[in-house]
Amino acid sequence: MRSDVSAARGFPAFPRQQAGTRFATSWWGRAWIKALEDTSLDQTLLKKGRAYAKTGQVGPITVSPGRLAAVTEAGYDAEQHTVVHVEQLGEAEWDRFLDQVAAKAGHIAALLDGEMPHDLVEAAEHAGVPLLPTVGDLEPECSCPDWGHPCAHAAALCYQASWLLDDDPFVLLLLRGRGRQELVEALQGRSLPDPAAGTRAGTPAAEAFALGVPPLPDPPPVEVAFAPLDLDPAPGVEVAALRVLAASAAARARELLVSGRQVVLTEFQDRVRLAAEHDLDLGLEAAVRAWRYGGVTGLEVLESAWTPPGRELARSRALLEAGWEGEAPPAVEAWRNRWTVGALQLRYGRDGRWYPFELCDGQWWPAGPPARDPSELLA
Known part of the structure; x- marks a missing residue:
């Protein structure tokens, strides 16, 4: 050495x-x-x-x-x-x-x-x-x-x-x-290792040219974009709503095919998802914001409280203390999965992340994307 x-x-x-x-x-x-x-x-x-x-x-x-x-x-x-x-x-x-x-x-x-x-x-x-x-x-x-x-x-x-x-x-x-x-x-100048060690390296130029031009491979599959439904107005039929639902269903089907996971949504969750994805005014502003930040889990921490295992909260407290090395960490008012510091509240989700909320007109509103380290959000 x-x-x-x-x-x-x-x-x-x-x-x-x-x-x-x-x-x-x-x-x-x-x-x-x-x-x-x-x-x-x-x-x-x-x-x-x-x-x-x-x-x-x-x-x-x-x-x-x-x-x-x-x-x-x-x-x-x-x-x-x-x-x-x-x-x-x-x-x-x-x-x-x-x-x-x-x-x-x-x-x-x-x-x-x-x-x-x-x-x-x-x-x-x-x-x-x-x-x-x-x-x-x-x-x-x-x-x-x-x-x-x-x-x-x-x-x-x-x-x-x-x-x-x-x-x-x-x-x-x-x-x-x-x-x-x-x-x-x-x-620089280092050649790629030969995967077939001991065999002839390369092909002579005259032999390669004598082979002619090989045919091109088949073209890659073309990804077809979803085409909005072309519907004529009809009595009692909301054509615009049908277009939104069809586009949403196509997007969900594509997502399920790509991810291979099946997530069953409740009627309320699906309504929030539609409002979030298509900017629909359904009077669900807080829920829509929660969905955009955290999907199903973001909506869950908005709607309900739960009691995480003690070891998970202990790990989060250790992260919080480590984020304030040399200084006293902020005083936290803890209740179940919710930690409150003044006008900021962190809510622990079942995905192991903390979701920030801010107090506005007496209501807690989703304030940003989640993080695993609570000190990042309180900083």
């Missing part, structure tokens, strides 16, 4: 974050956080680390092969030199990884676009190349006297590193041993 110091990248210090700011919005960033939290044996130190990270007490971060480093200012009234070591990949592992990247044109394009494809990580794992860290892969080292593994300073550094990973997956590849430019250069 090698450690190319010239590949090191520096990142400016993150400023103090607003309440409710989350760590790791990308799936690979969350995998990084999971490796950190699964390794830790002290939740108190992790909580301190999150607070340090969000309050801007970590200095500029340097990322180099196998090493994440920064100077932290939190605690002990002195600067602490903090390093987190990550095992680098060997030459054979890099060769196998580059084979997986080159095997699909979209992989390198996704990486350059700031995405880490799921199938690339899975293919790399099948080839024996661990890209994402797991329990024990992050080795912290700090000048502070705390014996925690990791200490609060190393935890803060790892939490902030998740923001770097969100923005650029090449940061993870650099930690594993190779920088962006080195990887791009290695991929």
Whole structure:
């Protein structure tokens, strides 16, 4: 293994974050956080680390092969030199990884676009190349006297590193041993792996031209759009309403065919759906808004209350507290699946998401799309 110091990248210090700011919005960033939290044996130190990270007490971060480093200012009234070591990949592992990247044109394009494809990580794992860290892969080292593994300073550094990973997956590849430019250069000119190893590669040009031009494949099926019904007026028949119902039925049939799921709606739910999809004035403004934000579940949390399992509410309270690291979270008046904070109310749906409502003229109105983290909505 090698450690190319010239590949090191520096990142400016993150400023103090607003309440409710989350760590790791990308799936690979969350995998990084999971490796950190699964390794830790002290939740108190992790909580301190999150607070340090969000309050801007970590200095500029340097990322180099196998090493994440920064100077932290939190605690002990002195600067602490903090390093987190990550095992680098060997030459054979890099060769196998580059084979997986080159095997699909979209992989390198996704990486350059700031995405880490799921199938690339899975293919790399099948080839024996661990890209994402797991329990024990992050080795912290700090000048502070705390014996925690990791200490609060190393935890803060790892939490902030998740923001770097969100923005650029090449940061993870650099930690594993190779920088962006080195990887791009290695991929240039790399041919696709031959799936039929040991057979003749390609066809001679003279032989290929002698085959002539093969026939074109059959054209893809043409998707026919729904044609509105052409009905003549008739006594006692609301032609406009029939057109709306026919269009709605066609849309529902298409949805069921594509999704393969059958959702049975009550008469009221179907009336709300029609009003929401076709802008019909049926005196159901609140219900229509709830449907547009959350469909059947959005309508359910508007119409009725229920008591979620205690573990689900406990998880939500932990998310709420984590969103206000370093600050006291807002006081919540809780009743069943409804949390009220002043003129804002969150209602927990059976789909595991919180739906925001706002108080207007004495009535609670749906106020936006749902989220799994209540701190996002209260922020």
